[in-house]
Structure formats: structure tokens, C-alpha cells
Amino acid sequence: MLALIPLFPFIGFIINALIGRRLSKATSGGLACLAMLVSFGVAVVAFWRLLGLPAEARVIDETLFTWIASGRFQAPLTFRLDPLAGLMCLVVTGIGFLIHVYSTAYMHEETDHEYARYFSYLNLFAAFMLVLVLGANLLVMFIGWEGVGLCSYLLIGYWFDKQSATDAGKKAFVVNRVGDMAFIVGMCLAFASFGTLDFRAIAAAVAALPPEVTWGVLSTITLLFFIGATGKSAQIPLYIWLPDAMEGPTPVSALIHAATMVTAGVYMIGRNAVLYSHAPLTMEVVAVIGVATALLAGTIGLAQNDIKRVLAYSTVSQLGYMFLAMGVGAFAAGIFHLYTHAFFKALMFLGSGAVIHALHGEQDMRKMGGLRRALPITYWTFLIGALAIAGVPGLSGFFSKDEILFRTFASGHSVLWVLGTATALLTAVYMFRLIYLTFHGKPRYEGAYEGAQEAHRAHDRAAHAQGTHNHGGGGVLHDAPMAMAIPLVLLAIGSVVAGYVGVPHALGGSNRIETFLEPSFSPPAHTAPAVAGTHAEPGVALSGEGAHAEADAHGATHADTALELTLMVTSVAIALMGIGIATLVWLKRPHVAAALAARVPWMHRLLLNKWYVDELYDATIVQPIKNSSTVGLWKGVDVGVIDGAVNGTGWLVRGSAAGLRLAQSGSVRIYAAAFFVGTVLVIAFYLVR
């Protein structure tokens, strides 16, 4: 049954890939949506069955067949549904389905052919993502891990006639490969250390060990996995690919680069929660990197003008939050945020897609404005998303973000808490900056002018467009069509209500989601007593967090409640302050923004240029390689490819370039010389020993 969940999208992929070119758009799109819908249905049923089990026994294992088995080397192809995987499955299939539906409208200008190709990639992506989620061991997860990376590459570069798109695809792929490498090594090391790759077996093996206070093998494994996660989930230093990934079609950005794939890193850490909680040193690293990424991306998001880039940096920033949660041991809170974020970020991406769609591809916010009246559905749904991400009470983002900040503070990381809260402020500011620039103020889009010329009756009003004008571009602007509007509305509803599964105790809720997820983060039941003992030890405040969460589930103490309420009020105040600042600067007094930029130009330039990180990479890695390879090495080689590939292989290529050029000269003498040098060296090696 579990196998059916990824199977349906996979069938959809096969059909669209093989005969998609002969199908009409409606058929191929419908097929892809149907595949996702059925998959979602199966996921719901499976989830329902999971809920029917007693809390401690909520695990459904399904071994399809023994993939690799010989001696010590065991890796069955097993899918596993536990609370964590169940939640992720619902998110992936549910939101995935909505995005498929949205895509049918968004992509309708493509040819039949391209349309089928698009949906086949999208289905394939969903299938791999579900394999990643459902995999019961590292190797199966790795199938999905690699698969989603590949699909992401194909989808970012989907509009391959656009140079920037193919470049972005390559960049994403290169950066991801760096992370994957660490992941594979970590996997090998984990196998060498535990003799198994099954998550539960590893958890059971680790649970018997004391937490690793000094650097050791557990820390190494977890750090390697974390590097893998930074690649996939766009954290420092490997975040640079995600903003560029916006070159792909917007629904792809929504699905892959906001709601699902990028969360794979967070999910993977959640899967290995027991392992991580035994490596407190890595946990610190995770937390610090997480909050640093959150803050950095937040500041960059403040100055971007491309609507999708703002959202992209916002995604990086929110992912940083999730890693912060993971790092302080609040696994459930991190996954909770992952889940709520999926709703509102998908919503906002789709909303931005509707805007871009309406403006025929315009993405620069400086050329938007005043779209509120023209695109009411988009506006209102987008506003809900923005309120949710800003952390306004009552919406989903509020609950999850607060939970993370509370846990961070409660675990004694007050500095990280301050930084996290500062990021919350930034989030509110840049989100509402986006809202105001896009939907409020004077229309600045070309259609506002052209449309006016075409539509006579709107001519005058458009020419004397006022702040409140609404018809100027209205003549040519269309709000989202049905297939786009319905997903927006559904996601907006989700963004509001999704948080209510995790109402904290401090507000009289029962935080059901944490209680529900907790078994996924503890070692398998039979070793539970040993773990409890370990957690009770005083030296292990960090790893004990899971246990704390459990304690909370049963009833928080008064002090905790008071603290939580205080923090909550603080962050609400911060969020409102952020919205207020944005309102003041970009809505009420737009000139203030310009003045601010003029007053502290270096700051503005720094932010606008993304802290010059891309330039730094360019100067330290890309340029030296370009220089060394243009010095006449490998003439007539596709230069674009060198650039792309060399980004990652940089120092390797540079180091060996001179010798290699000399080497393959085509002269048999040189080949023989290399042979003799080798022989002489081999013999010398033996003789000097």
C-alpha cells in the first residue's frame, strides 16, 4: 500500500514521458493531476490507518523486496510510514496536487509537447520526493535524494532556451553535488559504524551509546549529513543556488524550492533525530548555521526587487529557522514549521505566479504596484500568506515560529533567540515591503500604460492615474483563472488553519502535533527505558530536549507557561512592529525608502548585491579557473560547460591543468614518456621503502 503512494506519480511520469507528445494538453495535465490526487488519496488512507494505531506503535513497515542483501550488507527496499513520514507525505501529495492543478493553467501557453514534458518531470519529482520521505533506510532515502536533485535540475533549466535558466540549473546541480558527496561519505561511515542503514536500527544502536561530548564518529557522521542537508536545503554556505533556481517556472519554485524538496534536509535530520541528539557538538553547528542563514537571507530579502527572489530568500531564511529548531533539539517544532511553511510559502509563490502571469512575465516589483484591485483573489490570499509568515497571531506561522523561538530560549540559547527574533522582524518587514510594492501604491507596470491606450474608456483615468486607481491596467489584467484560483484559496485556508494542530499549552491548546510526532524522534520502543536514563543525566541539556518536549506534552509547568507567554507577546510585538515599519516606509512615505537608501548607500548596495557572496565565490573560485582554462587549455571545448562544471571541480582542474595539457598531446612519444615516468616512480617507490 505504501508503495502505491510513489507509484502513481511514477506511472504518470512514464505515461507522459512515453506517449505524452501525442496527448492533448488537457489529457496529459489531467493525467498528472489525477496521479497526484490518487496518490494523495492513498496517503490519506495510509495516514488514517496510522492514526488508528496506538501512539507508541505508529509505524507501518512495508518491505517490497530485499534490495541488497549479502552477509553484513543488508538494505531492503523498505518503505516506512510513521508520524513524521505520514505528515510529510500528506504535505507532498496534497500541496503537490494543488500545484499540479495550478500548473495546468499556468503552463497553458507551452506547446503540447513541452506541456507533457513539464508534467512528466513534475510527476517524476513527486515520485522521488515520496521515495525520499518513505524510505526506511538511508539507501532508499538516497534514491529519492538523488532523484529530486536531478528533477530539480531538469525543472530549473526547463526553459532551456533562456541562458540564465540553464546556468541556474547547473549552479543548483553543482552546489547540490557538493552536499551529496558529504551525504554519501556520511552514509558509508554510518554503515561502517553501525553495520546497518535502517533509521530505526541506527537509532536503537545509538540510543545505547552515551552522547558524544567530544568530537567523534557520531559527530562526524552527523556533520557530514548536515553538509548534505545544507546543499539540499540551501543553508550557509551552499545556499547560493536557491535564489537562482527561481529561473524555473513559478509552480516549480512553489513545489520544489519552497514546499518540498528544500525541506528534505530538515526532514533528514528529523529522521535521524536520535543520532543527532547524541552529537551535541553538531547540534550546536546546526543551530548556529541555521540562525545565521535565517538572518543573512532575511537581510538580503530586504533589498531584492525581483518578486520571486524575495520569496526565495524568504525561503532560505525560513529554512534557517527550521535548522535552528533542529539544532536546539526541538525536532517537532522544526517539522511543525516545515509543515506550516509549506502552505504559506507555496501560497505566496503561486500568488506571485498569478501576478507574473497577469503581467506577462514581469517579475520586477518596481514595475508593479496597485495590483490590489485588479487581482483581488491573488491579493487577499497573498496577504493571508504574508500575515502567516510574519507571525501574526491566529495564523499558522505564528504557532510554529513561536514554538521554535520558545524552544530556542528554553534550551538556553538566548543569543540565538535574539537573532531569531531579529529575523522575525526582518521577515515581517520584507514581506510587507513586497505586498506594498506589488499590490499597493501607483501602478508602474507597462500594461498600465499600454492597456490604457488600447482601452479608450480607460484612457484618461490611466493617464492621470491616482493612488487609488484600479481600472488603469484592469482592462488587460486578469485575475487568476479557476485552475489557479482554487489552489490559492485552498492554500490560504490551509495557511490559516494548519497551525491549529499545534496550539501550545500556554494558550490552552494541547500541542497535538508534537505529541503525535514525538515517537519519530525517539529510539524504538524497546530501548526506550535506556534512553530515558540517558536523558536524565544533567550534562546533556541539549539532547534532553526531546524528553522535555515529551514532558511538555503531559503538562507544562507554570514558569514555562509564563515564559512562553512572555516570549509570545514579544514576538507578536516584533511582527507587528515589522509590519508597521514596512507600512511606514513603503506605503505611507515611499520616499523614505529612497532617502534611506541614499543616506546609507553602502548598506543598501550591500544588501542589494546579496552581501557580494556570489561575487566572492566568483572571485575566489570561478575566475581563477576561467583564467587558467582560457590560457589555451583544451581549445575548442564548450566554454559554457567548463564554467558550469568547473565551479565545483575548481581547484582540481586548476592544479592539474598544466600537466594534463602537456600530456595528451597526441604524440606517442609523450605517452611512452608518461608510461616510463610511471614505471620509474613505481619501482622507486618500492626501492626507497
Place this chain on the structure above:
Amino acid sequence: MVTLDHYLILSALLFAIGTVGVFLRRNIITLLLSVEIMLNAVNLTFVAVGRYLGSVDGQIIVFFVMTVAAAEAAVGLALVIAIFRHGETLSPDAFTSLKW
């Protein structure tokens, strides 16, 4: 007194001379000849070692090596003829269209 080492070192010297050939000459046939020198150097080792061990194995192996040398020479020379038809030249430096 001629010891085994005399023969072995002569053989090593001969082998080294064979290896130099490829760097000096501009004629494929001479390159093949230097391979023959190398094979003969090895043959000397076999015969000498066989003699000092008091067994005929060394000589027998030399027969096999000669067979191999003959077979290699046949194929090699056929290749030389084939390649000569293309470029009307026997210089190894003329054959560098495959590179990088």
C-alpha cells in the same frame, strides 16, 4: 668468473637501451625494433636464470617469447603498412590527430 649478476645487469642495460629508442627515432619501424631489443633483454634474463637454476624452463620460455615477438612483429608491420598508406610517412609525429 661470470656470475648471474653479470647477465642480469647486461640484460637490464639492454632493456634500458630499448626504452630509449622511442624517444630518439622518427621512424616507426625503428620503434618496433627497440621493442625487439627489450624482448631480447628479457630473453637473456630467462636463459641466464634458467642456466643458473639448472633447469630448461628458461629456454622454453624464450621460445614462447620468440613466438610472441614474431606475432607482434607480424601485426606491427601490417599496421605500419596500413598506416603508411594513409600518410605516406613513417614518422610517429605525423600521427597526432587524436589528442586532448
Place this chain on the structure above:
Amino acid sequence: MLTDFQAIMPILIVTLSAIVTMVAEAFQPKQERAPLAGFGVIGLIGAAAASVLLWGYDKTGFGVVRADNFSLFVNLIVIAVGLLTILFSPQVIERERIPPGEYYALTLFAVVGMMLMAAATDLLLLFLALEVLSLAVYVLTGIRRAQFQSAEAAFKYFLLGAFSSAFFLYGVALTYAIVGSTRLEEIAATLAVSDQAPDGLVLVAMGLLAVGFAFKISAVPFHMWAPDAYQGAPTLVTGFMATGVKAAAFAAFLRVFLSSFHTLHDSWAPMLWLVAVATMILGTVVGVVQANAKRMLAYSSVAHAGYLLVGLIVGTRVGEAATLFYLAAYAVSTLGAFAVVAVLATEEHPHDRVQDFAGLWESRPGLAALMTVFLLSLGGFPPLAGFVGKWYIFSAAIDAGYVWLAIVGVLTSVISVFFYLRIVVMMYMSDERALVPTPAITRSAVAGLTLALVAVFYLGLLPTHAIELALTSVQGMF
């Protein structure tokens, strides 16, 4: 006597089929075409059957040939390689005007040499087998005499091959000088009793043998011939030598170094460690910038030699089994990829540049999909054959403490994906179309491609059986 012939039965069958092929061509009537490929297929299937029947008996023939499970496993790999090559051949032979009788006979003789290399337990016989194999492959490389590149490739390969043979032979001679015999078991016995540190001459002899093997498997820095020979040879021959020759050379390498010289593992492993690292890095780095698909695959095969060396260096049972499994996985993937290149070529256009693959997904979706699978398998993409092989080798390495070797392996295989994906990207994501007409594909080529595809998925999804076989086959070897 009967045992002797039983042990060489697979070899004998293929030899006979090679001779039959040759004779049949000589005596066929002018207008008719004898089903030459058929004889080869029958012979190879017969040899495969004989290998399966011999499984587990560990027969020894003439004192110098061992039909143990190890050599039988390698037999199966090289038979598969030969079979696939022959299946792809008819179309290519027709197009390139290659003399069919000689072509098939030489291919089969090369298979004979490969099988003999894996089975030989005597260094002299090993050398002879190496020569049979090499001479056949040199000629196959240059068999398109009308083409300059083919002749050049054959010449380079031949000249360097002859040099490397001389070095190998010198190693045999020095071994003979020390041990007084060329039999592997006597070498092992002599080395085992000398308990003091190995003297320099043993190590030099071993080094020269290693050089000879390293040349055949195209390990750095003995690889220089490979890209040129691979590019210039007819594409199918390239596939054949990139897989079959490598498999046979590795089999002999494993047998010699892990039986005769196993006691000196601590001496040779560090040197091969360096070679393996250099091989993996160079093959990958230079592969990234190639514009010719065949040349790129050549560098890829250099890099793969590095991964295979990892299994040899590890030197444990698991490592050996991993090497064998990897050989099988690598063979089917590589052969499949080369076959796609080969069947796409036309008389005027070799279709071997990376740009030639532009838009293949539009014109030949089936072939594009096949190529994707083969390339992804080579890149170590789960759940395909190449991934399992890599995973198996690298985890064996980490298990045995060779962590850095595994890290270099992972790093380079991660990078290597770039050059495989370049072709994939060309096929799917290119708006320019290579306006090259693609030829019709014969039924036998379709059958061969399907077999290779099935094998890639079989070894990727259900590798257990093959791994078990590989493990059993290395058990009785030493």
C-alpha cells in the same frame, strides 16, 4: 585428462566457434551471407553454459588453467560482453564495411584471451593470453582501414601495448629469477616462507607486473593510450575493449596480486593507492572538458578503473567481490552507452560529438531514454547497477579503513556525473537540433540494448544474487 579438458571447455568452445566463423566466411558462396554472427552467439552461449555447469567444481587443467568460480564468474562477464558486442555488430559492420568474418573471429579470439587471462595460474600462460587478447584488440581497433583515425589509434595502442608487454614480461623474468618458477602457487609458497622483509628485487618484479596490468586497465599514468585508442576505434570495438579487456585484466590483476603476492599486500597497496587516486581524479577532471562523446566515455572508463582499483587495494573478500560485481555493472552500462553511440552513427556522420546528441529526445525518444539510463548508471545514480557497485566498493573500503580512498572515490564520482549529464542535457534540454538523420536500427541491436537495459536494472534493483555469486566466486580462489 578428462578433467583437463573439462577445465578448458568454455575456452575451447569459443575457440572452435571463432575458427568456424572464419572458415565459414572463407567458404561461403559469393552472393550469400553466412550467418556468421550466429556462430559466435552459439559459441558464446555454449561457453556460458559450460561455465555454469563447471560452477563449484574447481577443476584444474594442464596444471596451469583453473576453472574455479572466480574465473567462471569472469567468464560470464566477458561472455556477456562478447555477446552484446556481437548483437550490436551486424549494422555497424555493414555500415563501416568491416570484413565480417575476420571481425567476428577476432572478437571471439579476444574473448578466448580474456577467459584465459582469468583462468591462468601461470605467469607465462598469462602473458600468452594477454598477447592473444591484445593482438586481437589491436587489429580490431584498426579494422576500419579506410579511416585514418582508426589506423592512428591502432598504431598508438599497438606501440604502447608492445612496450607495456615488454615491461610485464620483464616482471615475469625477475619473478622467475627469484622463485625459479612462473606458477602462481609456487610464487605464493616461496614468498610465504621467507619471513624477513621482502627484498628489493621481489618488489621490483611485482612493480613491473603491476605496470603491465595498470596499462591494460588504463590506470594513470599508464592510461595515455586509452582516450586516443577509444576515440579512433570503431565505437563497438571501443565498448568491447573498455569493458572486456578491463574485466580480464582486472581478473588477472586480482588473481596475481591477491594470491601470489598477497603476503606483500602492505608493500603494494600504498603504491596502488596512489595510482588509484591519480586515476580517479585525472579520469574525472579531464573527462569533464571533453567534447567528443567517445573520448568522454574513455576518460570515464579511466576513472572507473580507479574505482575498481579501490576494491583490489582493500584486498578483503568483500573488496574482491565488490570489484567483480562492479566489473559486471560497469560492463553492461558502458557497453550500452557505446552501443547507443554506435547505432546512431551513419556512414557520413560518426555521431560521436556531444552536440550530436542535441534533441535526441525528440527524434529518437527510445534511444535517448536508454542512453540516459546507461549514463546515470555510470554516474552512480540509484537505484541502477552502477550505484550498487560503487556503494559496495566504497563501503568495503571504509569498512577496511581506507576512508580517504573512499572519499576521493565519492568526490570524483560526484563530479563525474557532470559529464554524463552533459549528454543527457543535450538530449532533453537543447533547442538546437542536430540535423543528422539517424539510421534504422537492426533487430539484433534492439535485442542487445534491451538485454543491457534489463541487466542494468537487474543489477541495480536485485543485486543480491549477483553479489552472492561474486562472494562465492572469490571464496575458493586463494
Place this chain on the structure above:
Amino acid sequence: MDIWLFYLFALVIVGASLGVIGQRSPMHSVLFLILSFGALAALYVQLDSPFAAVAQIIIYAGAIMVLFLFVVMLLNASHEDDDPGARAPVPVGVKVSGCLLALLLLVELTWALTRVGRPAVEKDAASADSVSSVHEIGRVLFTDYAFAFEVTSVLILVAMIGAVVLAKRKV
């Protein structure tokens, strides 16, 4: 006496081999090589291996070298400077580094060969008869080496097919 003969023949072998690679006419190279082979055969005789010596003369100097000579004549490659494809001489750097490499190899081999712990072995006169016995050679060749002998037939067959395929004029 023995040692002086050895040095004489060694000198001829080395000198002739240097002649093979040291001058520009392939024809002369082949002739030098035949001379070298002749001297080598003399050393074989000194090593009580007359059979190897005879084979060396007949097979090597006789058959194989004649084949070479034949090809040299056929292609009319009398002098490498006359070759139209050979424009520039081999760069001195390549020559020098090649010689250095070979020298290094020689030093290494000599070092390894002389550092071996075993004493300088002498020929024992007792085994001279058995080593030079053609009867013994025949017996061992067709018992211990019978299979290898058969394999050489395949080898020659391959070489034959190969030579025909590569060198025949019409496709």
C-alpha cells in the same frame, strides 16, 4: 677466459643495440639488430643453451628480421630524413629526458639486482648437460608447457588474421 668472452659479446650487443637506435637509417638499424642478436646467441652458447642460441639465429635473426627488412624495402624507408612526414627532428629536450628516464630505470634495476642478499651464484658444471639437452627441452615443452604451446597456436592464428586484415589492399 669466460669473463673476457662475456665482455666481448656484451660489448658487441650493447654497441649494436645503440647502433639500432642511434642512427637514422632503418635499414642499418635492422642490420645492427641482427648483429646484436648474433652476439646474444653467442652468450646463449656460453650459458650452455645451444638450442636457444640456434633458435635465436633462425627465428629471430633469420625470420623476424627478414620480415622487418622486407617491410623497410617495401616502404622504401631508407632514411628518416627523407620522410616527407618527418619535418622537424625530435626536440633535444625529449631526447635528453628520454635518455635520463632510461638511465634512471637502469640505475633502479641495477640497484635492485645487486642489493639482493644472495651470494653471486656460479654455474654448476653438473647441470650443464641437462640444461643443454634438447631431449630434456622437448620433454618439458610437451608436458609441462603443452597447454601454453597450444595457446601459441591461437596466438599465431590471431596474428595471421590480423596481418591479413590490416595489410591487404582491397577491402
